[in-house]
Amino acid sequence: MRRPRGYVLVADRLFDGRGGVLVNPVVVVEGSVVADVGTRGSVEFPEGYEVIELRGVTLLPGLIDAHVHFSGLRTYSPAEALTTPPELRALRAARDAERALMAGFTTVRDCGSTIALHLKRAVSEGTVLGPTIVAAGRPICQTGGHCDIHYLPLEEVRRLGLALLCDSPWECRKAARAVLRDGADFIKVMTSGGVGSEKDDPRHPQMSVEEVRAVTEEAHRVGKRVASHAQGAEGVRIAVLGGVDSIEHGYFLDEEVVELMLQRGVYYVPTLCLVEFYKKTLENPPPGIPEWRLRKQEMCVDAMPRSFQLAYKAGVRIASGTDYYGPPLRAFGNHADEPIAMVKYGMRPEDALVAATKNAAECLGLSNVGVLERGKVADIVGVLGDPITDIEVLRRVVFVMKGGSIVRKVV
Template sequence: MPLFLPLALQVAPPTPGPVPPPSVTTYILAGRVIDRPGRPPRGATTIVVRDGKVAELIDGHQTPPDRTNVIDLSSQTVLPGLIDAHVHLSSDRAGQEGLLAEFTEGAQMHAYEALWNAQKTLRAGFTTVRNLGDDGATLALRDAVARGWVTGPRIVDAGRSISTTSGHMDARLGLNDELRDHPHTDNLCDGPEACRKAVRLQIGRGADVIKIATTGGVNSRIGAGLGAQMFDDEAKAIVETAHLYGKKVAVHAHGADGIKVAMAAGADSIEHGTLMDEEAIAVMKKAGAFYVPTLSTVNGYKERIARDPNAYPPEVRKKIDWRISITGKALERAAPAGVRIAFGTDAGVSKHGRNADEFELLVQHGLTPVQAIQAATVNAAELLGLSGEIGTLERGKAADLIAVAGDPLADVRVLKSVAFVMKGGAVVPLTP
C-alpha cells in the first residue's frame, strides 16, 4: 500500500474560518408597537435588537450612551414583519402572457424573475412567504436568501405542486400534442402508490411543504370545471406520506367536494375555498385547518383584462368572471363560524409587491382590522410551523418588523405604504 496520497487527494490542513463580527445592538425607538397582534398595543417603546433577534422591549424611549445604532420610528406604528402564505415568486405574469414565457424564457430567467419578485415582496413589508409551486427556481432562491447571498424574504417552498393527470397542476393542459412532452410531468400522480412517490420526489428536492390540487382551477384550461379531481385514496396517500416526513400539506381547492376530500385526508390548509359550503366549514373548524382565501386574485384578473381583453382564452375567462363575482363569499361564512384564517394572496396571479392589497379585501369581507393583521402574523406563522421564530415581536424571536404611518388597527390600508422594513436585524432599503 503506498504511503502517500496523489496530490489531488491530499487533504490540506484546516484554515481558520472568518472571524465573526462583533455583536451589534440596535435601539429602535417606536411610537406605538403592535407586538403581539390580538393583544392591546404598547405605547412608546424601545425595541432592542441584538444579533438579528429581538433582545428586549422596554417601555419608553431609551438610547445607548454613545447614541449609535439608533433608529427613530417615534412617529410610526411598528408591528411584526408580515407573512404571505400563498405566493408564486417565479412569475408575475398569467394567462397567455405567462404561457408564452414558459416557452420563450429559460430556467435561468425564471430564477432572476423569482429574485426580482421576492425583493419587491420584501420591500412591501412581507418578511416571510410560503411559495406554493413553481418550476424549481424558488427552491434555489430560498437557499440563497438563507445563505445571505441575496436579499429576500424568508421562504417556505413547496417545490412543484402535485395533482392528478389532467388536474389543475398538469402543465400540458391547453397545449397541442406536439408540445405535450415539453412540460414536467413528475408532479402528476394517479392512484395511491404514484401519489406517494410524487410526494417523496418533492421532499427529495428539498420541499418544505407539499402543495396539491384536489379540484380544478380557474386558470387551468380544462372543461371539467372546479369540482373534485382527486379520489379519496389518492389524497390520503399524499397527506399521510407528507406527514410521515414532517411536512404540512396545502390544498388548492375551490369546490366543496374537493375541500371535503382534503379534510378527510387530514390536510393542513385549504387555499381559495371559493365554493365552501356549511359542511365543509364544519369539518374545517373541527380539524383546526387554516383557510387561506387569496382574495387578491381578483385584482390581478381585473388589471390584466383591462389592459388586454384577450389576456385569457375564452374557457378561462368565463371562470375568471365567475371568480370575480363570488370572491369573498366563502370568507364571509367561514370566519364567523370560527374557521382559522391565514393571510395569502396568490401573488403571481395578483401582483408581487402589492401583497398588502389583501388586507383591504379581508376587511371588506368580514374580518376586523386586527383579525386581518393576525392572519398575516400569528396565524400565518402557526400555519407555516414558525411560531417560535416569527409572527410576534418577543424576546428571542427574529427581528423582523415593519413600520407604518397611521394606525393599521383603525385602517388596514396604511399597510399598503410601509415606511420601514427590517428582516433579521438588517434594515431593508425600500428602493431598488
C-alpha cells in the same frame, strides 16, 4: 458596513401579531433576535446600541404572504412559461423576492414552482436580497388536474416536469417522496379544478381521499405539511378528510365543509384579493389572457366573499396569501392587497393583521416569526400611520428589518 451591537427601535405604536397594541413602544434587538419589548420608560436602552426613532410609525412583526409563486412570468399568456428561458425567469424571480421584502413581507410561502427551491437557497446564503422562503417545489395533481398543462400532449407535460401527475395512492406516495427528495418544505396538492387551468371546472373535485392521504402520510412523518388548492366544496372535503393542513382558495365553501375545517383545525388561505383582480380584468382584459380564464373568473367572483365571510364568522383560522406570481396586477410587492381585501369584505382590521402575521406563521409551521415579542427572530416592519384605523397604510412601509439587519429605512 459597521454594525452596532444592537438596535433600540422607538415608535408611536406596536401591533404584536396576536391582536395586542402598545403605545409608545420600545423594541430592543440583539443580533438577529428581539431581546426586549415594552413601553417607553419600562425598557432599558443598552449601552452601545443604535437608537432608531421612527416617528408616526406602527411597528409590526414581519408580514407574511402564505401563497405566492416565484414564476418569473410577466404576462397572462398561457404559453409564456414555455417560451421564456428558465434563466430569465429565475432572474426576474430574484427581483420579485427583493420587491416582496421591501414591501415588508419578510416571509413568503411559495405554493408551487421550480424556481423557489433554488431562490430560497440564494436568499439564505445572502446572494439575493429577499424574504425567508418556504417552498413546495413541484406540485402534485391527477392527470388532467389543475397543475397539468391541458393543451400539451401528456408525454410533453411529463417531460417538462413542472408538476407531478399521479393517478393512484401509490403514485401519489412516490411523488410525495420525490418532492421531499427535491428539498421541499411542504407539499402542494390540487383537489379541485381551477381558474388558471383550461379544461377543468373550479367546482369539480380532483384526486381521491386515498390519494391525498398517501401524500399527507409521507409529509407528516417527516414533520412537513400539506397545502391543497381546493375551490369547490367537495374538493375541500376530500382535502380535509385526506389530512391536509391548509386549504388554498376555498371559493365555494358550504356550512358543512366549514364545520369540517373547524373540527380538524385546518387553516384557510382565501386569496380574496383575487376578487379585485378578477373584477378588474373582466372589465379590462390584459393582453394574452384567454377567454376561458375570464369565463371561470366570472364564475367565482360572487362566491368568494360569501365563502370568506362564512369561514370568518365560524371562526376558521384564516391566513393571508395573495397567489401573486409576477404579471401586472399580480406583481410582487403588492402583498398588502390581501389584508386590505379582507377588511373590505368584512374582517376587523386587527384580525386581518393577525392573518398576515401570527396565523400565517402558524399556517407555515413557523414558531419563531409572526409575533413581535422577546426571543423571536427580529423580522420587524414599520408602516407610516395606524393600520387598525386605516388598513391601507400597510402599503406605506418605511422600515424593514430582517433577522436583525435593516434592509429598508426611509424615515
